[in-house]
Amino acid sequence: xxxxxxxxxxxxxKIIEELHFDLISTIGENGLRKYEEKTRFLLYKxxxxxxxxxxxxxxxxxxIDLKYISEKVKEEVVNCSNKDHSESxxxxxxxxxxxxxxxxxxxxxxxNVRHLLKVEFVKNVQL
Numbered sequence: 001x002x003x004x005x006x007x008x009x010x011x012x013x014k015i016i017e018e019l020h021f022d023l024i025s026t027i028g029e030n031g032l033r034k035y036e037e038k039t040r041f042l043l044y045k046x047x048x049x050x051x052x053x054x055x056x057x058x059x060x061x062x063x064i065d066l067k068y069i070s071e072k073v074k075e076e077v078v079n080c081s082n083k084d085h086s087e088s089x090x091x092x093x094x095x096x097x098x099x100x101x102x103x104x105x106x107x108x109x110x111x112n113v114r115h116l117l118k119v120e121f122v123k124n125v126q127l
Contacts, residue, residue, distance in 0.1 A: 010076050015077060015089050018076070022069050024036060024097065035064070035097055036101075039101060042060055043109060046060045046112075046113050046116050047113055059116060061120045062094050063119075063121075064094075064119065064121050065123075090119050090121075095109070095117065
């Protein structure tokens with residue numbers, strides 16, 4: 001008798017949690033949490049970054065290297081029902097990084113940064 005393997009189905013919250021875990025677990029070359037340090041660096045820069053020519057607000061993108069994301073998380077994000085849904089999942093996982101910096105930072109992020117946050121995945125290419 002063959003035993004059926006049960007496929008685990010992830011809901012939106014599970015994907016957000018797992019992506020957040022991948023991000024918070026990534027250690028940079030300096031021994032610190034790579035993406036936590038990136039949030040500290042960008043938190044107060046995103047709302048004030050302006051295009052030098054026009055003076056208009058210019059988005060600063062939060063870049064995530066795909067090599068730090070587990071294959072299962074990548075698969076789940078790609079297999080979301082639509083592009084907007086997958087983008088909202090990624091944005092929420094990154095938002096949790098900002099919110100976990102502290103209560104003052106969480107309030108600042110939610111008032112001044114969340115609506116401006118742009119996230120992008122890149123594939124690290126070694127030259």
